Structure formats: C-alpha cells, structure tokens
Amino acid sequence: MNTEASIHQNPRPGTAARTNLRHLFLKSARGAALSALIAVGASSHAVAADDTPVDGGTIVAGIDPAAIATLNTQLTSLTSSLVMADVWADGLMTYDRDGKRIPRLAESWEISPDGLTYTFKIRSGVKWSDGKPFGADDVVFTLMNFGKYNTYLTKLMPLIAGAEAPDPTTFVVKLKQPMTATLDLFDKEVFPLMPKHIYEGTDLLTNPANRAPVGLGPFKFVSWDTGRAITFERNPYYWEKPKPHVDSVIFALIPDAQQAINALSRGEIDWVRLEPVKVPVAQAAAKGGKFQVIEIKTNAPERAVVDFNMRKEPMKDLKVRQALFEAIDRERVAKDAYQGLANIAVNAIPVQFRNLHDPSIDYNKLYPYDPKKAGALLDEAGYPLKDGKRFSIELTYIAKAPFDSVAKVVQSQWTAIGVDVKLVGLDPQIWIDKVYKKHDYDASVISLTGRTNPVLGIDRSYLCNDGDVPFANPTGYCNKDLDKLIAEAAAAPLDKQKALYSKYAAIVARDLNEITLTNARAFEAVSTMLKNVDAQFNVAFNTHPNWQEVWIPKDQQK
Amino acid sequence: MLRFVLFRLLHAIPLLIAVILVILLMLQFIPGDPVQAMVGDFPVSPEFRAAITQQYHLDDPFPVRVYSYFVNLLHGDFGYSYQFQRPVWDLIAESAPRTILLTLVGFLIAVPFGVLVGTVSGTTRSSRVDHFWTSTALVAYAIPTFWLGQLLVLVLAVHLGWFPTQGMGPLVSRAHGLSWFLERAHYIALPALAFAVHEGTRFARIMRASVADTLGQGYIVTARAKGLSRGAIIRGHVLRNSSLPLVTVAGYAFGAALGGAVLLETVFTWPGLGLLLVQAVRMRDNMTVVGIVIFAAIAVVVINLLVDLLYAALDPRIRGRG
Numbered sequence: 001m002n003t004e005a006s007i008h009q010n011p012r013p014g015t016a017a018r019t020n021l022r023h024l025f026l027k028s029a030r031g032a033a034l035s036a037l038i039a040v041g042a043s044s045h046a047v048a049a050d051d052t053p054v055d056g057g058t059i060v061a062g063i064d065p066a067a068i069a070t071l072n073t074q075l076t077s078l079t080s081s082l083v084m085a086d087v088w089a090d091g092l093m094t095y096d097r098d099g100k101r102i103p104r105l106a107e108s109w110e111i112s113p114d115g116l117t118y119t120f121k122i123r124s125g126v127k128w129s130d131g132k133p134f135g136a137d138d139v140v141f142t143l144m145n146f147g148k149y150n151t152y153l154t155k156l157m158p159l160i161a162g163a164e165a166p167d168p169t170t171f172v173v174k175l176k177q178p179m180t181a182t183l184d185l186f187d188k189e190v191f192p193l194m195p196k197h198i199y200e201g202t203d204l205l206t207n208p209a210n211r212a213p214v215g216l217g218p219f220k221f222v223s224w225d226t227g228r229a230i231t232f233e234r235n236p237y238y239w240e241k242p243k244p245h246v247d248s249v250i251f252a253l254i255p256d257a258q259q260a261i262n263a264l265s266r267g268e269i270d271w272v273r274l275e276p277v278k279v280p281v282a283q284a285a286a287k288g289g290k291f292q293v294i295e296i297k298t299n300a301p302e303r304a305v306v307d308f309n310m311r312k313e314p315m316k317d318l319k320v321r322q323a324l325f326e327a328i329d330r331e332r333v334a335k336d337a338y339q340g341l342a343n344i345a346v347n348a349i350p351v352q353f354r355n356l357h358d359p360s361i362d363y364n365k366l367y368p369y370d371p372k373k374a375g376a377l378l379d380e381a382g383y384p385l386k387d388g389k390r391f392s393i394e395l396t397y398i399a400k401a402p403f404d405s406v407a408k409v410v411q412s413q414w415t416a417i418g419v420d421v422k423l424v425g426l427d428p429q430i431w432i433d434k435v436y437k438k439h440d441y442d443a444s445v446i447s448l449t450g451r452t453n454p455v456l457g458i459d460r461s462y463l464c465n466d467g468d469v470p471f472a473n474p475t476g477y478c479n480k481d482l483d484k485l486i487a488e489a490a491a492a493p494l495d496k497q498k499a500l501y502s503k504y505a506a507i508v509a510r511d512l513n514e515i516t517l518t519n520a521r522a523f524e525a526v527s528t529m530l531k532n533v534d535a536q537f538n539v540a541f542n543t544h545p546n547w548q549e550v551w552i553p554k555d556q557q558k
Numbered sequence: 559m560l561r562f563v564l565f566r567l568l569h570a571i572p573l574l575i576a577v578i579l580v581i582l583l584m585l586q587f588i589p590g591d592p593v594q595a596m597v598g599d600f601p602v603s604p605e606f607r608a609a610i611t612q613q614y615h616l617d618d619p620f621p622v623r624v625y626s627y628f629v630n631l632l633h634g635d636f637g638y639s640y641q642f643q644r645p646v647w648d649l650i651a652e653s654a655p656r657t658i659l660l661t662l663v664g665f666l667i668a669v670p671f672g673v674l675v676g677t678v679s680g681t682t683r684s685s686r687v688d689h690f691w692t693s694t695a696l697v698a699y700a701i702p703t704f705w706l707g708q709l710l711v712l713v714l715a716v717h718l719g720w721f722p723t724q725g726m727g728p729l730v731s732r733a734h735g736l737s738w739f740l741e742r743a744h745y746i747a748l749p750a751l752a753f754a755v756h757e758g759t760r761f762a763r764i765m766r767a768s769v770a771d772t773l774g775q776g777y778i779v780t781a782r783a784k785g786l787s788r789g790a791i792i793r794g795h796v797l798r799n800s801s802l803p804l805v806t807v808a809g810y811a812f813g814a815a816l817g818g819a820v821l822l823e824t825v826f827t828w829p830g831l832g833l834l835l836v837q838a839v840r841m842r843d844n845m846t847v848v849g850i851v852i853f854a855a856i857a858v859v860v861i862n863l864l865v866d867l868l869y870a871a872l873d874p875r876i877r878g879r880g
Contacts, residue, residue, distance in 0.1 A: 058729075058730045060729050060730065065837060066837055066840050066841065067595045067596065067598070067641065067837075067840065067841045069595075069596040069640065069641045069642070069643060069841075070596070070643070075596075075597075075606065076596060076597050076598055077597055077598040077599070077600040078596075078597065078598035079598065081598075148603060148605040148606075149603055149605055149606040149609070150603065151597055151600045151601060151602060151603055151606070152600070153603075154601070154603050205606075205609055205610065205613060206613070206643075210643070211643055225829075226642060226644075226649060226652055226653070226829070226834075227652075227653060227656075227829025227830075227833055227834060227837075228725070228726060228729070228829045229729050231729075250729045250730065252725070252729055253827075253829075254724060254827050255824065255827065255833070255836070255837070256824070256827070259711075259723065259724050259825075259827055262711060262712075262715065262716050262723040262724065263723045263724055263725075265716060266715065266716065266719060266722070266723050268722060268723060268724075268725070268728075427840075428840075429588075429589060429590040429591060429594075429595065429840075429842055430588070430589050430590070432589075432591055432594060433589030433590070433591070434589070437589075437591075448599070449599070449600075460601060469601045469602065470591065470594045470599075470601065470602070471599050471600055471601050472601045558730040
C-alpha cells in the first residue's frame with residue numbers, strides 16, 4: 001500500500017488578484033491553457049519560497065460544533081473535540097503516515113518479557129502550557145483518575161494492577177494479565193495527558209479546565225466564543241521549539257459540510273476534515289486553487305456495516321443472514337454511496353491492521369454477489385416467493401449521508417430477491433434509542449470507526465452485550481467462545497496474534513451477526529497558502545494535523 | 559394605558575406556563591441520550607454515564623424535574639446547559655442580540671421596501687407597474703428563505719466573491735472604526751437580504767391591499783374633491799391609514815424572527831438563537847431548548863404588546879377606546 005499522503009490538487013494561489021484572474025480563465029475553455037501556465041508560474045514561485053519557514057499568521061480550521069461539551073478528550077470521543085486536542089494536547093506516542101509508532105512525550109518504552117510491565121522513559125524539561133513542569137506523576141495521575149471515564153480504556157482499566165512514577169522521567173504500568181494492545185492505548189489521541197496540578201482534588205467532570213484546557217501541545221487555549229470560534233495561540237512553553245511557526249489556530253464552528261467547503265473555496269478557512277460524501281464536491285471546488293484535497297492513506301478503518309437483529313425472525317436464521325449478504329453488490333455500495341471512495345471490506349478485521357488482517361478469509365469469495373443463490377438460500381430457509389414477496393423487514397439508519405445512500409442501495413438489492421424492505425431514516429438520538437436501547441429493528445446501517453486496534457473499535461461489534469450501550473453489539477449475538485478468543489487475541493504476543501485474529505474473523509464470517517460492506521477512505525482539505533504540508537500530514541489513523549510543521553509566507557498571513 | 563399594559567402582561571403568564579409545560583412534555587417523549595451525545599459514537603464507560611446522570615439529575619422523575627424547573631425559573635434561573643457547560647441565560651444573552659441585530663437590519667430593508675412597493679402598486683392598481691410588482695412579490699414570497707439563502711451564497715459569495723459565505727464577521731481582523739463597521743456590514747448583508755426578500759415582499763402585498771382599501775374610503779374622495787394633490791393625499795391620508803395592518807404583520811414577523819430564525823441562521827452560520835436552538839436539539843440539551851422557547855414566547859408577548867401600543871399611537875380611534 002502506498003503510504004504517502006497523496007496530494008490531488010497542486011496549484012497554489014498567488015495573490016488574490018491572480019487567483020481571481022485564474023478563476024475567470026477557468027470558466028472558459030480558451031482560458032484553460034493560460035490558466036495552466038499561471039499555475040506553473042505560481043508553483044515555481046512556491047518552491048523558491050518554501051526554503052525558509054517564517055513565523056506568524058493564523059490558520060482557520062472549520063469544525064462541526066454539534067455536541068462539543070468538552071475539549072478534554074479523556075472524557076469524549078467526539079470527532080471535533082479530537083481534532084482540537086491534536087492542537088492543544090499531547091501524549092506518550094503517536095503514529096506516522098505508515099502507521100508506525102513514533103515517540104512524543106515518552107522517548108522510549110520497554111515491555112517486560114512476561115508482557116505484564118510497561119516502562120516508559122518520559123521526556124525531561126517539558127512544561128505545561130501554563131509554565132508548570134510536566135513529569136511522570138502527571139501520566140500516573142491521568143491514567144488512574146481519567147482512566148475510568150475514558151471510553152477507550154474500558155478494556156484496559158480492569159487489567160491494571162498499578163501505575164507508578166519512581167522518578168520524574170519514568171512511568172511504569174503493571175498489568176494483571178498481558179494485553180498486547182496496551183501500547184496502542186497510550187497513543188496521544190486515545191490517552192491525552194492531563195495536568196495533575198490543575199485536576200488533583202477537584203471534580204474531574206466539572207473542572208473548568210475541560211473547556212479551557214492546559215496541555216502539552218504546540219498551541220494553548222485562548223477563548224471559546226459560543227457559536228463562532230475556539231481560539232488557540234502559540235504555546236510559549238512548547239517542548240519541540242522552534243515549532244510551531246504560525247501564531248494561532250482558530251477553529252471556526254461551521255455546522256454544515258457544504259458551508260465549510262464554500263468557505264474553503266473563498267479562502268475564509270484553511271482546513272476541514274471531509275466527510276466521504278463531500279469529497280467529490282471538494283475535489284471539484286479545489287480546482288479554484290484555494291485548497292487541495294489530501295488523502296490519509298493509513299486511516300482508521302471506517303466500516304459501513306449492517307447489523308441484524310438476531311433476537312427476531314427472520315434474522316435469527318443464519319441462512320437468511322447469509323442470503324441477505326450475498327444479495328448485496330458491495331461494489332454498488334462503494335460506487336453509489338461513497339462515490340467510489342471506499343474499498344470493499346475483506347473481513348471483520350480491516351486491512352489497515354496489517355499485522356492482524358488475514359486476507360484468506362475473504363467475504364468476496366465466501367459471499368460473492370449472487371442474487372440467484374441468495375434467493376435459493378431463502379427458499380431453503382422457508383421463505384419462498386409468494387406474490388413476488390418473501391417477507392417484510394425494517395431497515396433503519398441515521399437520516400444523513402452516507403447512511404441514507406447505503407440503506408437505499410441495500411434496500412434496492414434486497415427488494416430484487418423478494419424481500420420487502422421498509423426504510424426508516426431517523427435522527428441520531430432516536431435511532432440510538434431504537435437500535436441499541438429498545439432493539440426494535442430488523443436490520444440497521446451504520447459506519448463504525450476501527451481506530452488503531454481491534455480492541456478499540458472492532459471487538460465491540462461482536463462481543464456479547466446484554467445491555468443497552470450505544471455503539472456496542474446491538475444484534476443479540478452472544479458467542480462465549482468468540483468472547484474468549486477475542487480476549488486471547490488481545491493478550492497474545494505479537495507473533496501469535498495474527499493466527500488468533502484469523503480465527504476471530506472466520507467465526508464472524510460464519511455467524512454474520514454484523515456484515516461489513518465497505519471501508520471508507522479518509523480525506524482532508526487544506527489551504528494552498530500553507531507550506532510544508534507534506535511534513536504536517538505525517539499522520540495516520542484518527543490523528544489530524546497539530547499545525548506545528550506548517551508556515552505561511554509573510555504576504556499571505558492574515 | 560398602564561392598566562392595559564399590566565392586563566396584557568398578566569394575561570401572558572398562563573400562556574407562558576402552558577408553553578413551558580408543553581415543551582417539557584414534548585422533550586420528555588422524544589427519545590434521546592444526552593450522555594451519549596457528549597461522548598460521540600463510541601460506547602460510554604459506565605462510570606462516566608453514572609457520574610453525569612447523577613450530576614445533572616437526569617434520572618429524576620419527570621414531575622420532580624418540572625417542579626424544580628419552575629422553582630428555579632421563579633428565581634430567575636433558566637437552568638444550566640450540560641452540553642455548553644454554562645448557564646442557559648448566559649447563552650441566550652450572548653446569542654439573542656445577534657439575532658436581534660440580524661432581524662433589525664432585515665427590517666430596515668424590508669419595511670421601506672414593502673411600504674414603497676405596496677404603495678406604488680396600490681395606487682397604480684391594474685397598471686403594468688402593479689402587475690410587475692405583484693407578480694414579482696408573489697414569486698419572491700413563494701421562495702423558501704433557506705433556498706434563497708443558499709442561492710445567494712452560491713451566486714454572490716462563492717461564484718462572484720462579493721460577500722463572505724458565512725459567519726458574523728472575520729475571525730481574524732485588525733479593522734477599527736469605520737472599516738470595522740463596514741467589515742461587519744459586509745457579513746450581515748446576505749442574511750439580511752435573504753430575510754428582507756421574504757418579509758419585504760409579504761409587507762408589499764399587505765401594503766398594496768391596504769392602500770387599495772384606503773383609496774376607496776369616503777375621506778379620500780372628500781380630499782380629492784377639496785382639490786388636494788395626489789401626492790398630498792397619499793402622504794397625508796393613505797400612508798398612515800394603510801400602515802396599520804402592516805404594523806400588525808411586521809410585529810408578528812419580528813416576534814417570530816426572535817424565536818430563532820432557525821433556517822436563516824443555519825444557512826449563513828449566523829451564531830444567533832436559531833443556530834443555538836438547532837444545536838441544542840441535536841444534543842438533547844433540554845434546558846437550553848426550553849430556555850430559548852421561553853425567551854421566544856416572552857419576546858412574542860412583549861412585541862405584540864408593543865404593536866398594540868404602536869397601533870394606539872398611529873390610530874387615535876384605538877387610543878380613544880383604550
């Protein structure tokens with residue numbers, strides 16, 4: 001797999017006048033050649049200017065303000081909060097664009113041969129954004145106090161025997177039993193570090209620092225103007241000096257994806273994370289030269305799935321689930337719902353987890369698109385065609401893109417084999433209530449993030465779940481053997497994991513409580529005004545730029 | 559007059575209580591999980607759920623919550639938004655002036671437009687001018703505001719680049735004095751225009767009908783018979799008498815706009831009450847939703863009262879009755 005962040009649009013804008021000129025030319029066919037000449041001229045200018053970074057300027061990033069209750073990502077997994085945390089917070093380690101672990105505040109780490117003790121060497125001389133010293137005791141404090149609230153650490157916390165900081169540069173965590181994914185749980189996105197001197201002795205959930213954070217990132221929090229913007233400026237105590245180069249990062253609160261693209265194309269904002277459905281629109285708008293669209297090659301798996309309610313007929317019947325899977329042309333889902341910007345999923349363990357994914361368990365071979373066979377399977381299951389219909393089901397989803405398009409494609413294909421499908425598109429909250437709490441559905445479409453490890457994002461779809469926890473397995477499927485295998489796979493040494501995850505994928509492929517249709521690709525749009533973008537987008541999985549690498553030429557600084 | 563004002567205000571109290579009860583009841587029946595909304599699309603840890611539920615009394619029985627809401631309201635407390643982590647009143651106090659500003663600027667365009675076009679049309683009935691304005695106003699009024707807003711953004715902002723695409727002002731600005739004012743005016747122009755097109759054409763239609771009605775009155779005939787010029791008749795007799803229905807309609811429109819110009823603010827990312835309301839509903843931030851609804855209800859009551867008072871000022875017959 002090509003792991004470079006590929007840049008799809010390369011023209012950079014010159015002055016505003018030149019951009020307007022280009023815009024006009026682009027409108028006419030005759031102007032196309034001249035416009036290309038101008039772009040080439042602009043590019044050569046960019047190379048000359050790219051050599052020496054200059055300080056100053058502001059980056060305005062667009063984010064969706066919905067539901068941002070806190071900036072503290074120990075307490076939320078909301079995308080907008082996570083995007084901002086990349087700017088103000090930092091952690092022990094992160095990933096480069098190849099998905100390889102790279103150190104941040106932990107300079108190195110060691111795992112004991114029994115897999116029970118993790119020792120991190122913590123960077124010395126680092127200060128929080130308020131100037132107070134940072135040390136290993138802050139890491140211990142964060143783990144032992146925020147761990148129970150952190151949605152990602154629910155698997156790890158019960159396994160922790162203890163954590164300590166024998167000296168300011170050593171952080172040791174001891175487990176009751178090995179868990180190989182432990183390191184992934186100390187990634188800066190999952191486990192941002194929190195200052196002990198701010199939180200100790202306070203109510204963690206109501207501490208004002210959750211909305212005015214003190215962190216270790218390249219920028220520090222300045223203000224939150226409700227409904228308009230959240231502002232960060234250069235952190236004077238940042239440990240990786242002389243970075244960052246820009247003076248401030250402002251997050252403009254823009255609820256609508258199209259509005260964000262409009263603002264980008266006019267140069268009002270400089271960055272936005274693109275929803276898959278908006279990528280083609282953004283690619284077209286990028287031709288104006290104000291921004292470019294970048295693909296994050298090693299992205300966190302974004303799995304479009306269909307959950308079957310196995311508590312009810314007809315989904316109880318394995319043959320029915322198999323038939324419904326075989327009746328779906330997943331190429332069509334990728335093409336129609338994702339405009340071709342999604343890959344066909346191979347099995348339950350996404351390809352991004354290169355060391356764990358076994359391509360020999362292949363849905364394309366096990367359940368190739370075959371409506372005839374699907375019909376025969378339904379005949380066998382006791383659902384023959386009667387007056388052109390076999391049975392009626394309800395397919396529910398959140399009424400927005402891409403879920404609505406996925407649901408419509410699935411509906412049309414199931415209808416083709418005689419299944420009467422009623423589409424029920426709902427508000428997210430009502431959908432959560434229906435699917436996860438009341439279990440009042442037959443089939444449901446959603447897209448789930450896989451994060452950096454199956455422990456974080458995949459296991460939840462297959463583990464037994466009697467309760468009503470949203471975004472965990474809603475199907476009623478419970479296989480104790482699989483649960484045991486999932487736990488074993490998570491704890492196994494690195495060289496043994498692949499075989500166990502292969503078995504895990506095989507069981508899911510056999511039982512099909514949830515079917516994975518596609519795996520969406522990830523794109524971000526960034527202003528052509530910014531320099532050194534390639535170094536900045538050395539990111540993988542769910543991480544976003546922290547803006548410490550880029551700089552803005554003096555004549556373009558806002 | 560004072561008695562009239564007091565009577566009207568007291569009259570509004572049962573209405574407000576009913577509005578609050580209905581909205582609380584509606585929110586009670588809409589499924590929703592505010593704790594999940596805070597965490598995103600990942601399973602919430604049980605400890606987090608328990609702590610938030612306890613902190614904000616989310617599991618208190620409905621009557622207990624209604625009772626405590628009214629008690630707090632009597633103390634001037636609109637409640638606390640668990641999503642914004644701020645008192646609801648602070649959120650309203652911050653957003654309402656932005657909505658009022660947008661509405662006022664919209665009215666500054668819409669009212670003169672409506673009066674002018676309505677009067678011209680009404681005094682030249684069945685002429686080409688009248689037909690032109692009547693059909694234009696009908697088409698413009700039929701265009702939904704959100705669609706018109708999007709169209710304005712697409713054409714005037716994205717393609718022509720004459721206006722900013724969204725927001726209330728630049729997030730990075732060094733402007734002062736007049737240039738600051740012009741910068742802000744640049745941002746408000748499109749949303750105000752979208753608002754004004756819809757309301758202005760409505761006002762024009764009302765004004766036209768009213769002018770036509772007034773022109774048929776006996777005192778106009780008398781004025782003509784007295785030899786008054788056409789201009790003097792329109793200025794002295796028609797405009798004032800015809801504007802009464804417009805005052806009523808404009809008053810209601812203003813009240814409705816304060817309740818949150820939801821669609822308009824969403825299209826232009828104008829951070830007023832409408833945008834706040836949409837976000838609060840999406841997040842199941844019930845305290846904020848109820849707070850905005852109460853504010854809107856009070857605004858409508860007060861504005862209707864002001865309309866009545868204005869009526870009295872405009873029409874001596876009503877003053878005499880009051």
